[in-house]
Amino acid sequence: MSRLIIDRRRFLTGSAALGSTMALAGCSQFDFLAQRDNPIRNAIEQANVLTYQAQRALIGDQVLAREYAASEIRQGMKPNGSTEPTTAEYMFLRGMNFEPYRLTIKGMVDKEVSFSLAELRNMPARSQITRHDCVEGWSCIAKWTGTALGPVLDQAGVKPGARYCVYHCYDNIQRSISGDILYYESSDLVDAYHPQTILSYGLNDAVLPVSNGAPIRLRIERALGYKQPKYLHTIELVDDLSPFGQGKGGYWPDNGYDWYGGI
Structure with missing residues (x-):
């Protein structure tokens, strides 16, 4: 079983990298990725749903992503995507060394709460050395330190009907x-x-x-890199993803990528 999972992850990562690279290069045969009613794209989306369901059933909720030794960190973490947001609020916070920053938990919760960066740093910390896998085909091992998201959500009191967390960022990735x-x-x-x-x-x-991604970057270690949002400021608990963006659950899923992004 473990061999099957490893081989499947390599296949999915490689296939996603190949597809995204060719699409970004302008290959006409991949134009269907941007066509929301294209039957080929719809078939791929259905396959992604099956992949999500299969991974949840076979791998389990608490199985950990592989962690590495410090000696295996061979380079700095490669910056990717947006590397310097220019929204007015973010530039103000950066100029103040993020001292006024607040992370807000809202939506389907018993009470809306927010935390300063200092408060988050004073919570019990976890460090983990993991491999970041990018859909573009590269990977990088790095050590990440932060506070576990689960106990932070518990302080807000997640309501029983909530199904998803929506992660809102300062990152103005597109104009x-x-x-x-x-x-x-x-x-x-x-x-x-x-x-x-x-x-x-x-x-x-x-x-x-x-x-x-300063001041806060979310790490979901069992998922591809685009599922690790940078410049995070708000987490919204919801039961439906359709009201956000174009309704696919994320900026890149809105543009043709798999929502789950699991590896």
Whole structure:
């Protein structure tokens, strides 16, 4: 069984990397990825649903992603995607060394709560050395330090009907005629409460750099890199993902990527 899971992960990672690389390069045969009613894309989306259901059934909720030895950290964590948000609120917080920063938990909770960066750093910390796998085909081993997301959610009191966490970010990843398009992602509560899912404020025994998502980057270690949102400021508990963005559960899922992104 373990051999099957490992081989399947390599296949999925490699296939996703190949597909995204060719699509970004402008290959016409991959135009269907942007066509929401294309039958090939719809078939792929159904396969993703089956993959999600199979992984939940076979792997289990609490199985850990592999962790590595410190000697296996061979380079700095590669910055990727947006590396320096330019929204006014983020630039203000950065100029103040993130002292006014608050992480807000809201939505389907008993009470809305927020935490300063200092408060998050004073909570019980977890460090883990894991491998970041990017859909573009590269990977990097790094040490992440932060507080587990699950106990933070518990302080807000997640209501029984909640199914997902929506992660809102300062990251203005795209600009349109109507203004900035802000990065967002989401996960189910299984991934949110996984013991390796942390609100990371440290990278390789140093303060998390801006280029890697400061002040807070979410780490969901059993998922691909685009599921690790940077510049996080709000977590919203919901029972439906359709009201956000284009309704697919994240910026990249809205643009053709798999919502689950599991590896």
